[in-house]
Amino acid sequence: MNELQITELNGQRVLTTQQIADGYGAKTRTIVDNFNNNRNRFEEGKHFILLEGEYLRVFKRENENFGFAQNINKLYLWTEKGALLHAKSLGTDEAWDMYDILVDTYFKVQEEKQVPLTLDQQIAAIATGYGSVKDELVEVKDRVSDLEENAPLSAGEYNYIGSRINQRVAEVARGYGKITREQRGKLFKDINQGVKVVTGVSTRTQLRAKHFDTVVDFTNNWEPSTATKMQLRQMSFDFEA
Incomplete structure (x- = not known):
C-alpha cells in the first residue's frame, strides 16, 4: 500500500482504473465491465472524472511516469466514492479490505489537509478573549475568502x-x-x-x-x-x- 503512486487532479486525490484493479485483485477488464454493468449508479464528478481531448493530453504530459498508452482517447479517474462503489459491486473480501486501507491512508491524508475550522468555530475561538474581536473577525473573514478563492476547481x-x-x-x-x-x-x-x-x-x-x-x-x-x-x-x- 505504501508503494501506491499518488494521483491528484486539481487538488483531489483520485485513482486510475489500473490502480483500482491492482488494489482490488482484479483485472482492468473486470473494473471496466463492472462500471458498464452498473453505469446508472456511477455519477460523473462524484464517482469519477472523465478526461478527453486536450485536457487528457495535458494530464498525460504532466503524469508521464504513469506510462499511459499514447493512443488512449479517454481516461477515467475514480474518486473515493467511486472506489467505494467498485468495492460494493465486486463484493470480494480483498476489495473491501483494500478499500478500508485506501480510506485510512490514501484518501485520509487528503481529508486531514482540507479540514479547516468552520467560520462559526473560528468566531467562537475569537470570542474567548484572544485580542480584539472586531479585528480578529475581519482577519477570519479575509482568510475564509482567501480559502474560497484558492479552492480547487470543481x-x-x-x-x-x-x-x-x-x-x-x-x-x-x-x-x-x-x-x-x-x-x-x-x-x-x-x-x-x-x-x-x-x-x-x-x-x-x-x-x-x-x-x-x-x-x-x-x-x-x-x-x-x-x-x-x-x-x-x-x-x-x-x-x-
Whole structure:
C-alpha cells in the first residue's frame, strides 16, 4: 500500500482504473465491465472524472511516469466514492479490505489537509478573549475568502474549461478551412500559453476557483497571436506546395 503512486487532479486525490484493479485483485477488464454493468449508479464528478481531448493530453504530459498508452482517447479517474462503489459491486473480501486501507491512508491524508475550522468555530475561538474581536473577525473573514478563492476547481468547472478551449480552437480553425493536426496543435499551444499568462499558473491543473471566470472570458475572446497566424499560413503554403 505504501508503494501506491499518488494521483491528484486539481487538488483531489483520485485513482486510475489500473490502480483500482491492482488494489482490488482484479483485472482492468473486470473494473471496466463492472462500471458498464452498473453505469446508472456511477455519477460523473462524484464517482469519477472523465478526461478527453486536450485536457487528457495535458494530464498525460504532466503524469508521464504513469506510462499511459499514447493512443488512449479517454481516461477515467475514480474518486473515493467511486472506489467505494467498485468495492460494493465486486463484493470480494480483498476489495473491501483494500478499500478500508485506501480510506485510512490514501484518501485520509487528503481529508486531514482540507479540514479547516468552520467560520462559526473560528468566531467562537475569537470570542474567548484572544485580542480584539472586531479585528480578529475581519482577519477570519479575509482568510475564509482567501480559502474560497484558492479552492480547487470543481470537476464540472475543470471539464467545462477543457471543453470550451476545444470548442474555441475548433471555431478559429474553421476560419482557416482544412488544417492539419500540426496546425491545430499550434492553435492549442497558443491558447494554452495565453491561459498561463492571464492566470499566472504553469499548468492547467493548478487552476483554482478564482481563475475560472478569467479563463472563460479569455477563452471566449481568444484569437491566435500574429506569430501563430503567420506560422499557420506558412504551413499551409508548404502543404500546398
